[in-house]
Amino acid sequence: xxxxxxxxxxxxxxxxxxFYELTMCASYFDNNNFEPATFDLFIRRLPENRSxxxxxxxxxxxxxxxxxxxxxxxxxxxxxxxxxxxFLDYLAGFSFSGDVWAIPExxxxxxxxxxxxxxxxxxxxxxxxxFLLNTVNLQTMMATKASRIVHAAxxxxxxxxxxxxxxxxxxxxxxxxxxxxxxCQGSSNVLAGLAYGIPVFGTMAHSxxxxxxxxxxxxxxFSKTFPNNSTLLIDTYNDIAGAEKAAAVAKExxxxxxxxxxxxxxSGDLTKTSKQVRKILDEQGLEYVKIFASxxxxxxxxxxxxxxxxxxxxxxxGTKMGTSADRPYxxxxxxxxxxxxxxxxxxxxxxxxxxxxxxxxxxxVFRSKSKDGFYQKDTIALTEEKIEGDPLLSKVMDRxxxxxxxxxxxxxxCSAQENIFKLPAPYKELTNAPTYPVELSLKLQDLIKTLKxxxxxxxxxxxx
Amino acid sequence: xxxxxxxxxxxxxxxxxxFYELTMCASYFDNNNFEPATFDLFIRRLPENRSxxxxxxxxxxxxxxxxxxxxxxxxxxxxxxxxxxxFLDYLAGFSFSGDVWAIPExxxxxxxxxxxxxxxxxxxxxxxxxFLLNTVNLQTMMATKASRIVHAAxxxxxxxxxxxxxxxxxxxxxxxxxxxxxxCQGSSNVLAGLAYGIPVFGTMAHSxxxxxxxxxxxxxxFSKTFPNNSTLLIDTYNDIAGAEKAAAVAKExxxxxxxxxxxxxxSGDLTKTSKQVRKILDEQGLEYVKIFASxxxxxxxxxxxxxxxxxxxxxxxGTKMGTSADRPYxxxxxxxxxxxxxxxxxxxxxxxxxxxxxxxxxxxVFRSKSKDGFYQKDTIALTEEKIEGDPLLSKVMDRxxxxxxxxxxxxxxCSAQENIFKLPAPYKELTNAPTYPVELSLKLQDLIKTLKxxxxxxxxxxxx
Numbered sequence: 001x002x003x004x005x006x007x008x009x010x011x012x013x014x015x016x017x018x019f020y021e022l023t024m025c026a027s028y029f030d031n032n033n034f035e036p037a038t039f040d041l042f043i044r045r046l047p048e049n050r051s052x053x054x055x056x057x058x059x060x061x062x063x064x065x066x067x068x069x070x071x072x073x074x075x076x077x078x079x080x081x082x083x084x085x086x087f088l089d090y091l092a093g094f095s096f097s098g099d100v101w102a103i104p105e106x107x108x109x110x111x112x113x114x115x116x117x118x119x120x121x122x123x124x125x126x127x128x129x130x131f132l133l134n135t136v137n138l139q140t141m142m143a144t145k146a147s148r149i150v151h152a153a154x155x156x157x158x159x160x161x162x163x164x165x166x167x168x169x170x171x172x173x174x175x176x177x178x179x180x181x182x183x184c185q186g187s188s189n190v191l192a193g194l195a196y197g198i199p200v201f202g203t204m205a206h207s208x209x210x211x212x213x214x215x216x217x218x219x220x221x222f223s224k225t226f227p228n229n230s231t232l233l234i235d236t237y238n239d240i241a242g243a244e245k246a247a248a249v250a251k252e253x254x255x256x257x258x259x260x261x262x263x264x265x266x267s268g269d270l271t272k273t274s275k276q277v278r279k280i281l282d283e284q285g286l287e288y289v290k291i292f293a294s295x296x297x298x299x300x301x302x303x304x305x306x307x308x309x310x311x312x313x314x315x316x317x318g319t320k321m322g323t324s325a326d327r328p329y330x331x332x333x334x335x336x337x338x339x340x341x342x343x344x345x346x347x348x349x350x351x352x353x354x355x356x357x358x359x360x361x362x363x364x365v366f367r368s369k370s371k372d373g374f375y376q377k378d379t380i381a382l383t384e385e386k387i388e389g390d391p392l393l394s395k396v397m398d399r400x401x402x403x404x405x406x407x408x409x410x411x412x413x414c415s416a417q418e419n420i421f422k423l424p425a426p427y428k429e430l431t432n433a434p435t436y437p438v439e440l441s442l443k444l445q446d447l448i449k450t451l452k453x454x455x456x457x458x459x460x461x462x463x464x
Numbered sequence: 465x466x467x468x469x470x471x472x473x474x475x476x477x478x479x480x481x482x483f484y485e486l487t488m489c490a491s492y493f494d495n496n497n498f499e500p501a502t503f504d505l506f507i508r509r510l511p512e513n514r515s516x517x518x519x520x521x522x523x524x525x526x527x528x529x530x531x532x533x534x535x536x537x538x539x540x541x542x543x544x545x546x547x548x549x550x551f552l553d554y555l556a557g558f559s560f561s562g563d564v565w566a567i568p569e570x571x572x573x574x575x576x577x578x579x580x581x582x583x584x585x586x587x588x589x590x591x592x593x594x595f596l597l598n599t600v601n602l603q604t605m606m607a608t609k610a611s612r613i614v615h616a617a618x619x620x621x622x623x624x625x626x627x628x629x630x631x632x633x634x635x636x637x638x639x640x641x642x643x644x645x646x647x648c649q650g651s652s653n654v655l656a657g658l659a660y661g662i663p664v665f666g667t668m669a670h671s672x673x674x675x676x677x678x679x680x681x682x683x684x685x686f687s688k689t690f691p692n693n694s695t696l697l698i699d700t701y702n703d704i705a706g707a708e709k710a711a712a713v714a715k716e717x718x719x720x721x722x723x724x725x726x727x728x729x730x731s732g733d734l735t736k737t738s739k740q741v742r743k744i745l746d747e748q749g750l751e752y753v754k755i756f757a758s759x760x761x762x763x764x765x766x767x768x769x770x771x772x773x774x775x776x777x778x779x780x781x782g783t784k785m786g787t788s789a790d791r792p793y794x795x796x797x798x799x800x801x802x803x804x805x806x807x808x809x810x811x812x813x814x815x816x817x818x819x820x821x822x823x824x825x826x827x828x829v830f831r832s833k834s835k836d837g838f839y840q841k842d843t844i845a846l847t848e849e850k851i852e853g854d855p856l857l858s859k860v861m862d863r864x865x866x867x868x869x870x871x872x873x874x875x876x877x878c879s880a881q882e883n884i885f886k887l888p889a890p891y892k893e894l895t896n897a898p899t900y901p902v903e904l905s906l907k908l909q910d911l912i913k914t915l916k917x918x919x920x921x922x923x924x925x926x927x928x
Contacts, residue, residue: 170632
């Protein structure tokens with residue numbers, strides 16, 4: 001087996017994990033630790049300029065948890081890596097048997113809020129860390145970035161065009177999915193169209209224009225094939241000359257009873273050129289021909305173009321959205337927050353490293369709303385507390401079985417739209433947005449204080 | 465079909481493409497254009513701080529070209545997207561039948577140099593654009609980034625640790641592959657170990673430490689399972705106290721005839737802490753215990769740590785390498801450079817947009833070396849020219865069949881090592897490296913001048 005596609009045929013991604021998950025599990029096994037523990041998956045902090053996250057990736061996380069198992073090929077490989085026979089026997093019968101709580105995809109979330117909470121025998125809960133982080137990082141990062149771009153476009157359409165520079169096959173698929181959740185109108189990725197039912201869009205490339213002896217011949221050839229929905233790329237040689245040729249072809253189409261769909265600009269000063277092109281088109285009575293813009297766009301550029309009153313009807317956004325170029329990762333982490341103690345009850349635990357404390361105990365997030373339904377404040381609390389607001393986490397897996405009706409992609413997209421709508425406007429500013437209030441319940445604060453003093457006493461002052 | 469893994473089972477990635485490739489192909493078909501054409505895949509410019517590229521991704525590109533075809537499910541989907549019956553019949557019999565030239569994986573390359581050159585009927589050559597760009601972008605970007613990090617470490621080991629924040633499954637696999645090509649010692653990704661034979665490494669996570677009532681119990685439990693190759697993570701609560709406990713466990717192991725492998729630092733001031741930890745270990749006669757560092761590392765930080773004489777033996781590098789965080793994409797493009805004219809000979813062609821000209825004609829890259837074998841200068845020339853230096857592109861596919869013995873991953877890795885060695889030192893500086901000289905042959909320069917003036921005359925001055 002020597003290629004990625006073959007390796008994916010196994011449908012289960014058990015070895016798509018950091019090696020240390022397996023060594024830790026081997027040690028838990030070796031030390032007879034099969035007790036349940038709880039882990040939180042959350043994001044430590046907001047990247048610069050981000051003021052919220054749009055959560056995505058739950059469906060794939062749950063699919064992973066339902067299918068993870070170890071094949072003979074896996075076990076042979078692990079044997080060669082030095083794992084013992086007893087542990088491999090255990091892995092041969094492995095399946096995930098835990099409880100999972102999560103917030104729904106398309107929910108607005110903030111730092112330190114548990115997005116997924118897993119309670120399972122510690123070996124199972126540990127082993128699944130890497131895949132869950134990978135999946136939530138990719139989709140939540142991309143949904144968040146796309147949500148900012150959609151917001152910047154103030155109702156004009158955004159099409160996701162980044163397939164050629166997204167990070168491989170899976171990213172190509174998941175960027176299409178998560179940017180659609182965030183409100184993009186569709187994607188250029190045809191496989192995402194087939195796999196997820198996302199609308200697909202496209203225009204033409206410079207190579208098509210260059211393949212004809214004359215630019216206008218390329219325009220004529222393309223609009224012969226698609227007489228009513230062609231978008232002609234007009235900047236291969238010179239955008240103004242290209243616009244005049246597109247207008248000529250549009251008039252030829254009109255004479256045959258057809259209408260040119262649009263023209264696309266992919267370079268240069270888009271504000272200035274779009275105004276010139278609009279004028280050329282309008283002077284010929286082609287007010288219906290749309291102007292489509294692409295080329296290195298992101299939320300900041302789109303916002304500026306609209307401020308400058310560029311005459312652009314829709315945007316194709318590629319690389320900078322599809323790689324989340326200004327911040328291509330989230331500080332997403334997966335931390336133990338409770339273990340079972342010898343008295344067979346759960347003990348809350350926490351990490352104390354410099355600037356990297358975690359929140360102990362089994363937690364819920366409560367979201368308070370204003371009278372008119374806008375988000376006002378979140379409170380992270382222990383599950384046993386009664387706190388004002390709607391609980392965000394609900395049970396999605398019960399003892400290893402899905403206990404949640406997976407929403408359709410359209411339902412997730414609608415939910416995302418509603419979530420973004422309910423987030424008050426200041427938090428959606430592209431830069432210098434205020435910090436949305438996320439509080440810790442008094443009980444949780446007390447627990448942190450107690451544990452901090454215990455840990456300082458036991459682990460730092462008395463060093464061994 | 466509703467998930468990514470299912471969609472990948474088809475083993476061929478024909479729909480993993482931008483929609484416009486298909487609309488352009490439909491129009492070529494509709495206009496009876498089945499003539500051959502040549503496309504170059506190249507990178508337009510170097511990102512800031514990069515001074516070379518390390519090419520990777522050819523094996524997967526060739527695998528794609530050999531397997532692309534359209535299934536009934538694909539054709540049904542395309543029918544629903546409005547493509548005509550004749551074109552769909554053509555796609556039903558589609559396979560790639562072109563010639564492919566490429567530079568070997570692991571070769572150092574520079575802007576505008578063709579990395580892959582395809583001559584095929586224009587529909588075939590056009591259709592494969594998106595996948596090839598996606599694959600070469602990901603792997604070349606990652607091999608280049610990893611090569612800088614390996615260089616910064618001046619011979620100390622780098623392990624690729626980024627799986628949790630790499631962009632999805634395919635990126636997780638390909639980052640492991642391309643960073644191994646670039647000289648990393650291995651990866652944490654177990655599936656990459658199985659799929660590619662890459663050595664896998666791991667230590668332990670904070671959760672393992674936290675799962676025990678006392679940190680030292682966690683150290684004892686782990687080193688019970690792996691008595692001779694444990695690396696203990698010592699910063700869960702306090703790194704100095706952690707080092708003292710690790711030293712105590714190391715002495716306990718010694719008493720049983722074992723040796724602790726190492727300790728890992730994952731936060732804080734790594735220079736200062738590593739010196740303190742080294743002292744604690746050495747004072748107990750534990751000079752053999754290695755110090756491993758991780759946590760937000762990249763080439764700049766590693767270079768600084770080594771300048772500051774941090775006592776670190778090996779580095780785990782994750783997110784910033786695995787996402788190429790300072791520049792998560794390359795300006796990789798795929799441009800038409802010749803078409804067949806009505807006289808059945810090839811005509812060179814070029815694009816003329818502002819600042820985005822392309823190089824016309826079928827080209828080869830010649831690399832000149834100094835007497836002692838160091839790279840001196842590259843020349844991009846037309847294939848029919850005789851130029852000093854070694855030609856970099858060779859034929860890898862002949863009329864759709866592989867005509868090239870794919871090197872093993874280890875061979876590619878050795879070749880990369882040799883390439884980086886032969887690149888003179890100044891070009892490997894992490895910042896402010898000089899520009900490696902890449903010249904255009906006089907014949908190519910003349911051709912550009914002629915075409916530029918023709919295009920200006922035909923497409924811009926005489927506008928339609």
